[in-house]
Amino acid sequence: MSTAGEAIQDHDHDHEHHDHKATGVTRWLFTTNHKDIGSLYLWFSFIMFLVGGAMAMVIRAELFQPGLQLVDPHFFNQMTTVHGLIMVFGAVMPAFTGLANWMIPMMIGAPDMALPRMNNWSFWILPFAFAILLGSLFMEGGGPAFGWTFYAPLSTTYSSDSTALFVFSVHIMGISSIMGAINVIVTIMNMRAPGMSYMKMPLFVWTWFITAFLLIAVMPVLAGAVTMVLTDKYFGTSFFDAAGGGDPVMFQHIFWFFGHPEVYIMILPSFGIISAIIPAFTRKPLFGYASMVYATAAIAVLSFLVWAHHMFTTGMPVFAELFFMYCTMLIAVPTGVKIFNWVATMWRGSMTFETPMLFALAFVILFTIGGFSGLMLAITPVDFQYHDTYFVVAHFHYVLVTGAIFSIMAAAYYWLPKWTGNMYDETLAKWHFWLSLISVNVLFFPMHFAGLAGMPRRIPDYALQFADINQIVSIGGFAFGLTQLMFLWIVIKCCRGGEKALAKPWDGAEGLEWTVPSPAPYHTFETPPEIK
């Protein structure tokens, strides 16, 4: 563990009399403090991660062997649907918002988020959204069973009445995201400390800044899509029904116009995290800061031009297929730039391998593998074979689990000393990393083979040739799921005590957050720091 950082403890006493906070449950209900709200988001997302993970365990248990053993196909579909919704909207996105709340003000030298009451509100509507979604599973007819992509008309004419609750819950999630995004943008534009110019901002701040614009652009589109589903189902409209002059494929255009930027919403903040951690443990500045900023912006712009690559088999004109294939392939260029820059940062550094760095390195390798399969999927003629198979499932779990979620874990280990004032247990954390790394690959890597061999996704039972692969995948799944309970234990242990952390526990770390004591006082940077 690095100990060369210099503690700045002398401010502690000055700050103590500012740290008035309510006690008990009202502290958390009424809080407008960015650190409290950040913690709420992070705990909430971890709970959702476990709930969504439990659903994944149901899926993998059913798929452990061919034949139907545990659940019926209708319930299986509810599990895949709600697993996806929970992981996307309940686990990954709130985790990033939590990190943004905790870190952005501290990184730009601001005392808090710009709109603290809205911040409170944007968090506290989330538990209601997910209570509604999870509650719908217990309705007569079951919860949503049409996939997290809720393609019409399966989600309209052919869905159960829980669809109304699904629509309401997605609306709430969307409002929460939009409020969070507005807060991030207003904070970054107005509350940077003197001297903190845009091109001096840490990359985590930059990537979140761009992510927030994506959120504001596409969440209303999602809201429109669910509203049209609602009116098609209950109010006699025909947006997606050919019999009334509508078009079911239009649903997919609208959905993926939201959906593709959405997947970058879930990865751009990761890029920021990795760009903070790799230099810290390489003891060398990030290579190509400016090109990293431009690459992130390029990815964000391109993300609006590639949505129909999710729809190559819907019967588009050849010209459209070509356009979306070329645009999708283009995304490999700025993404490649980022990966090359990280590798160049490591080159001739002085590396150490604490847990945040291990997760960051695993991110670079495994996210790149997810990028490779993404490039393969971009090639339209071959996508006809890959589309809607386990190859796609493998692809997006590599970018979302070993991408987004590994980066969130890296971030948690990196900043836990700042949040709690204690060092986490490095031995346990290394166990957590290695077990996660092995099990996650046993879980997702064989899925590539299942998909190539022809196994469709979203099926509760499969032909015998896929039996061996599925068994291996399920074993990896159970192992990965159980391993994450270790993470819970490590975090709780760290919150409760441990070796005291210095203000800057990582000797190579850069940034304003390391200039305040650990744990970070309840209020930081009430007087803005001067950036030179």
Next chain:
Amino acid sequence: MKTRLILALTALFSSSALAESQLNLTRGVTDISSRVYDLHMTIFYICCVIGVVVFGAMFWSMFVHRRSKGAKPATFHENVKVEIVWTVVPFLILIGMAIPATTTLIAMEDTSDADVTVQVTGSQWKWHYKYFDNEVEYFSLLATRQDQINNRLDKGENYLLEVDRPLVVPTGQKIRFLITSDDVIHSWWVPDFAVKKDANPGFINEAWTRIDEPGIYRGQCAELCGKDHGFMPVVVIAKEPAEYEEWIAAEEERQLKAKEEEQRLMSMEMSMDELMDLGESVYLGSCAACHQANGEGVPGVFPALKGSDMALNDIPAHIDVVVNGASGTAMQAFGNQLSLRELAAVITYERNAWGNDTGERVQAADVNEYMNQ
């Protein structure tokens, strides 16, 4: 430690567990599918080469430039030339990849000048095939037995990939598929042809293939289409043209005869036992997926028939919903899927099974009369 684990894993994968499973994309049996396979392998190898370079540089750093080996950090952090190089080089590789992809794609989408045209219609959860050049059409349903799915019987070789009536097509001829749907979106997929096309309700998509070798080719529905999405296989038999001609002629005649036979049988009364026997088999094949074998349905999704007011009291409404379906719901129109006898039998069955016990018989003539009103 990591390398040893990887080695151990590789050994596990290559030896016992996956020895019998297919691990790669199929090359298939058409010119297009083999071009697709080549594209797949090309892009895969390109990714491998890039991976070796990038990960190689990373691992080199990890082993050589580590502090425990006394590495002192360099201070460089920018180089415009390098940035330009690693922007331009990938761009050129992508152009190299896009060219063959484009020509293949254009060939795949050219459905002109077909020799045989088949309309493929998906519905929950079966395929319907209609030949344009002959008076032949039929439904193709999963043939795997429910007892195998529920683990009460051993599973056969083609578990979940077998149907009662496969699509039959000639080899060496250009076959055009017109693909559509009666309810939700399905996707008709045969990996060996590299054909996967969505079946959209209210719209018709086109795809084509030209099969080189006779054989049986299996695929599945690829788009989530509701409860039994996983139980909707596609089976295609490709026959030599002469054999195909023979088959289609015989099939045409058989279907014509069946229609005549149906008219002739119209006047015949079926007994309760006959109706119930036939009705049960039709019910299990066409109705039980939703309404369940016990007639209780799935509350909130599929209504129960057991004890329902319609099944107990209202014969005209019952015939109407079975023949015409119920618009705006998952209930399909079975009027064109089942014969008059089968319709009569299944309606009778639903009115007398599971304690419904109305004692009423519905005859083919009753259904015919209703349909001709």
